[in-house]
Amino acid sequence: MTVSSLTDGQAVEAARFRRALAVHASGVVVITAQSDGVPVGLTATSFSSVSLEPPLVSFYVDRSSTTWPRLGAADHFAVNILASDQSELAARFARKSVDRFAEPTRWRPGPLGAPLLQDVSAHLICLPYETAQVGDHVLVVGLVAEADVHRQGRPLLYHQGRFGRFLAHPDS
Ligand SMILES: Cc1cc2nc3c(=O)[nH]c(=O)nc-3n(C[C@H](O)[C@H](O)[C@H](O)COP(=O)(O)O)c2cc1C
Numbered sequence: 001m002t003v004s005s006l007t008d009g010q011a012v013e014a015a016r017f018r019r020a021l022a023v024h025a026s027g028v029v030v031i032t033a034q035s036d037g038v039p040v041g042l043t044a045t046s047f048s049s050v051s052l053e054p055p056l057v058s059f060y061v062d063r064s065s066t067t068w069p070r071l072g073a074a075d076h077f078a079v080n081i082l083a084s085d086q087s088e089l090a091a092r093f094a095r096k097s098v099d100r101f102a103e104p105t106r107w108r109p110g111p112l113g114a115p116l117l118q119d120v121s122a123h124l125i126c127l128p129y130e131t132a133q134v135g136d137h138v139l140v141v142g143l144v145a146e147a148d149v150h151r152q153g154r155p156l157l158y159h160q161g162r163f164g165r166f167l168a169h170p171d172s
Pocket residue numbers: 028042043044045046047059060061062064065066067068090091093094095096158
């Protein structure tokens with residue numbers, strides 16, 4: 001441990017920070033929205049539940065994201081919770097210079113218009129509740145208006161820069 005950084009109040013070195021965060025496994029979602037008739041979406045692992053009453057969820061988006069201006073302007077957004085067999089979809093929605101909604105992506109417009117990806121574990125439809133600038137990201141909090149579970153299967157996970165599957169403990 002670099003004790004000096006603790007005592008002099010400095011932030012941890014970037015590579016060290018990234019190495020530690022990579023150890024933390026997370027679920028994977030694709031946030032989608034429609035703005036001026038254009039579907040937009042990006043893969044995110046920063047998704048989290050926030051509050052039960054009212055029902056709130058959150059994610060963080062990089063301030064340099066080219067998707068964020070349209071996503072942030074939309075009157076609602078969808079959280080598509082990916083299933084274990086959807087790693088290619090996750091990679092596609094993180095890739096630049098591709099039409100993320102073109103074939104082989106399968107999607108349909110949701111009840112309010114935001115694109116819903118096919119074959120995901122669940123969809124949440126969210127109304128913008130709060131945003132805040134936090135460091136180099138924007139915290140986006142959504143009020144959940146609709147929640148539909150489609151598949152009770154295994155989730156897609158992300159760990160150490162790789163996609164993977166969940167394996168339950170035999171004794172749990
Ligand atoms: C597994 C994974 C998780 C990601 N999580 C986030 C995230 O939580 N927030 C974010 O802003 N970008 C995240 N990204 C990056 C975005 O998916 C995307 O690459 C980025 O927004 C660049 O595209 P854009 O300029 O179209 O926004 C993640 C990428 C991957 C592969």
